[in-house]
Amino acid sequence: MTDFRQKALDYHEFPVPGKTAVALTKAAETSMDLALAYSPGVAEPVREIAANPADAYRYTNKGNTVAVISNGTAILGLGNLGPLASKPVMEGKALLFKRFANIDATDIQVKHRTNEDFINTVEAIADTFGGINLEDIKAPECFEIERELISRCAIPVFHDDQHGTAIVTAAGMINALEIQGKNIADAVFVCLGAGAAATACMSLLVKCGAQRENIYMLDRKGVIHSDRTDLNEYKALFATPTEKRTLRDAMEGADVFLGLSGANLLGAEELALMADNPVIFACSNPDPEINPAIAHATRSDLIMGTGRSDYPNQVNNVLCFPFIFRGALDVRAREINDEMKLAAVYALAELAKESVPASVLAAYPNITELTFGKNYVLPKPMDPRLLARVAKAVAIAAIESGVAEINTVPEYQE
Ligand SMILES: NC(=O)C1=CN([C@@H]2O[C@H](COP(=O)(O)OP(=O)(O)OC[C@H]3O[C@@H](n4cnc5c(N)ncnc54)[C@H](OP(=O)(O)O)[C@@H]3O)[C@@H](O)[C@H]2O)C=CC1
Ligand SMILES: CC(=O)C(=O)O
Ligand SMILES: [Mg+2]
Numbered sequence: 001m002t003d004f005r006q007k008a009l010d011y012h013e014f015p016v017p018g019k020t021a022v023a024l025t026k027a028a029e030t031s032m033d034l035a036l037a038y039s040p041g042v043a044e045p046v047r048e049i050a051a052n053p054a055d056a057y058r059y060t061n062k063g064n065t066v067a068v069i070s071n072g073t074a075i076l077g078l079g080n081l082g083p084l085a086s087k088p089v090m091e092g093k094a095l096l097f098k099r100f101a102n103i104d105a106t107d108i109q110v111k112h113r114t115n116e117d118f119i120n121t122v123e124a125i126a127d128t129f130g131g132i133n134l135e136d137i138k139a140p141e142c143f144e145i146e147r148e149l150i151s152r153c154a155i156p157v158f159h160d161d162q163h164g165t166a167i168v169t170a171a172g173m174i175n176a177l178e179i180q181g182k183n184i185a186d187a188v189f190v191c192l193g194a195g196a197a198a199t200a201c202m203s204l205l206v207k208c209g210a211q212r213e214n215i216y217m218l219d220r221k222g223v224i225h226s227d228r229t230d231l232n233e234y235k236a237l238f239a240t241p242t243e244k245r246t247l248r249d250a251m252e253g254a255d256v257f258l259g260l261s262g263a264n265l266l267g268a269e270e271l272a273l274m275a276d277n278p279v280i281f282a283c284s285n286p287d288p289e290i291n292p293a294i295a296h297a298t299r300s301d302l303i304m305g306t307g308r309s310d311y312p313n314q315v316n317n318v319l320c321f322p323f324i325f326r327g328a329l330d331v332r333a334r335e336i337n338d339e340m341k342l343a344a345v346y347a348l349a350e351l352a353k354e355s356v357p358a359s360v361l362a363a364y365p366n367i368t369e370l371t372f373g374k375n376y377v378l379p380k381p382m383d384p385r386l387l388a389r390v391a392k393a394v395a396i397a398a399i400e401s402g403v404a405e406i407n408t409v410p411e412y413q414e
Pocket of ligand 2: 076136284307317318
């Protein structure tokens with residue numbers, strides 16, 4: 001067993017199994033405390049909430065909670081390993097919600113037979129929480145699940161692998177293309193993967209200026225082209241009239257490679273075919289589509305990002321989901337709409353251009369400098385300014401787009 005593998009297992013096992021626990025926010029030491037917390041005192045907020053459901057935000061933890069819900073059908077890039085095996089990832093997302101945005105998240109794994117079973121289960125428990133973060137649910141089922149839950153629930157429902165990934169990818173891509181001297185409207189994109197993350201990333205990049213005719217998306221069968229008769233409605237949106245059929249065909253002259261598929265699927269020979277000064281975001285977790293060491297050995301003019309913490313340019317939805325939910329919860333947004341997503345994109349992209357406080361460098365002992373450039377196109381997850389910048393931009397966008405119940409912009413400390 002490698003050192004790192006054992007360290008990771010020990011981290012999860014000791015001193016207590018798992019990564020999260022419940023903490024009390026009220027005193028529970030005296031008989032009076034118990035009388036207030038439980039019977040008879042608890043009856044008072046029960047009566048208030050029964051008379052006015054919005055009082056749940058006043059008297060319970062609802063307003064600061066998010067349920068992280070998965071069925072384990074697309075656990076990172078490891079595939080469909082079932083609900084229980086997804087629990088470490090969902091606990092991990094809960095850890096990140098707490099660490100970065102002080103949101104109390106509960107992980108929930110759902111075993112189900114049909115999509116409708118899953119949707120009904122989540123709908124039935126939704127009122128418990130302030131928001132729902134769907135995670136690691138594979139395409140195409142994830143699209144119907146999210147659409148239905150958004151329409152049935154009164155709280156924000158957000159499929160992180162789609163939109164969290166798309167927001168971070170778009171922010172990093174805008175900056176990387178700028179550094180490489182390329183215009184997003186002219187850039188040719190190859191997207192390996194045509195699932196939840198890939199379709200959402202490319203859709204948001206189109207909203208940021210990418211041209212559909214410049215996008216080659218690939219699934220396991222190759223390029224998604226107009227003559228294919230096996231495409232679902234989501235893949236069909238990216239069908240291109242082209243003679244290109246393989247990854248090799250698509251990579252010839254491309255400006256961008258975006259990997260949202262699986263480990264080691266991009267070869268050095270294909271990377272060598274790209275246009276000058278390309279951008280490579282190989283975002284599959286835990287192992288990217290191409291190892292950065294191979295990519296850098298193949299050509300020196302690229303910008304390379306991965307989904308991992310241990311290489312420069314971490315393109316990972318951790319930069320988004322804690323902060324977009326913080327902003328949404330703070331103004332009690334009914335949904336997370338495109339205006340809020342785009343506000344998060346531009347807040348992230350702008351923050352990467354500012355000089356980095358010493359506390360960020362201190363959190364990364366192997367890094368001596370973080371300056372906007374090829375090895376720093378996105379802020380680091382440990383950057384304490386993320387909360388104030390992204391959550392505030394999201395809260396303002398929610399208010400201005402009319403989906404907030406609270407119309408005062410919260411105060412955020414940097
Ligand atoms: N860095 C980040 O923040 C994030 C990274 N990801 C990564 O993206 C990947 C996909 O996740 P997600 O979209 O949720 O999963 P989905 O199951 O929804 O989609 C997976 C997609 O990858 C394609 N694929 C798998 N193997 C190959 C292959 N050998 N060649 C071409 N295409 C292939 C599948 O093709 P087909 O349609 O033919 O089955 C499918 O379109 C994972 O590796 C995940 O770790 C996801 C979210 C966030
Ligand atoms: C980061 C993440 O959500 C994923 O790889 O699925
Ligand atoms: Mg995920």
